[in-house]
Amino acid sequence: MTQRLRVGVLAGGRSAEHDVSLQSAEAVLDALPKDAYEAIPIIIDREGRWPVDLRRDLVDVVFPVLHGPFGEDGVVQGHLETLGIPYVGCGVLASAVAMDKVAMRRAFLAEGIPVTPHVWFTRHEWRTATDPESLVKSLDWPMFVKPANMGSSIGISRVTSMEELRTAVELAFGYDRVVLVEQGVDARELICGVLGDYDTPQASVPGEINVIGDWNDYESKYVNTATTVTIPAVLPDRVVEDVRELALRAYRAIGGYGLSRADFLYERDTGRLYLLEINTMPGFTARSVYAGAWAASGVAYPDLLRRLIDLALERGAR
Missing domain, CATH: 3.40.50.20 (Rossmann fold)
Structure with a gap:
């Protein structure tokens, strides 16, 4: 045996x-x-x-x-x-870069990957600024305020006024000393899974998060069962290929290995794609969007686990 x-x-x-x-x-x-x-x-x-x-x-x-x-x-x-x-999963460097929303955007911009307009600042810069509003003057309402290092939408707020911004920034500083503020975009939320080694990774079919309310917050992800996912997403063929290509480019930009899930904004008016972030260990239940995207791509959940373990052993052997 x-x-x-x-x-x-x-x-x-x-x-x-x-x-x-x-x-x-x-x-x-x-x-x-x-x-x-x-x-x-x-x-x-x-x-x-x-x-x-x-x-x-x-x-x-x-x-x-x-x-x-x-x-x-x-x-x-x-x-x-x-x-x-x-x-x-991903190694030390890729994991660290993908976890830090500022470092991640720097990596994306260096590779010419489109991201939403944004600014970032430290706790010290915010609290010593004579006019904190000047730190976000390049952006329009609504904005999204995020701690640089956190996931699952924890510590993130959607704001539409300076008063809300101040409260949201202090909330985000409860999780990290660096805060990212992003331009809000009227967009559909798309995801794409990546699976594979450094050299020949594969991208799944894209999925769409059907957001309940203004945005996909923690409760929408894990509490509100009314939130649904459409896999495969109903998209023009060109957009499907663009999503998959950008997911692979993002994976290579951080030096990914094993797996990742790329999250996108697909702007309704312009049809532009923005890469929102890349997750090196997304939610991993059989009902998660990552597993669902691969199931729709022909890789069942137990087989997905096998492939990831095989990839880990291959890297370990090297």
Whole structure:
């Protein structure tokens, strides 16, 4: 009998996305084919305490289903590399760049990838400015205020006045010392999954998030069940190809490996595409938009897990 591969499913952690991570981990643990893998849950508590001292003799590969800081930002990836343990997903640099919304946009702009107009500033710059409104004078209402390092729409606000902006900036500073302010765009929200190695990644069919309300906030993503997803998205063929091409360009811009999900804005009036962000460990339940996009592209959820684990082992062997 062939020995099963020991897969440590790493979840939880100190991030505000702790609960989302647990949902993803539960799905991965349930779906890993039992004939090939021995799934080992490793749940980090909210204070950052690990249940075990992870070692190479305990697991063969780690699936770090961690979202947000202390998990999706390169910290855990670096720890696993020092231990010599193969792991699913992007490496240290790609994870760090994709987690930081300012660094990510710099990488995109360097590669000529279109992003929405935006500004960013530190807590010190904001609080010492004689006229804080001057920091966002290049943008029009509405604006979106975001902490530079956070995911799942946590700490993000849509604002339409200076009073709302001040409140939103202080909220965002509760999560990070750097805040990004983006120009609001009347647009459809699209996603595209990427799967593969450095050299020959593949892009899924695009999907569309059918947003309830003004924007896709945390409650829309994880609480409000009325939010729906259309996969494949109903788009002109040209737009489908543009989305897939930009998703692959973004993946290469950060040095991606294993997987990512690219999020887009498709402006209603002009038909322009803007790359909103790239996620190196998107929500990972079988019902998540990433898994759904690959299912619609012919890769079922258990097969998706297999491919990601194989990619982790290939990189580890190199």
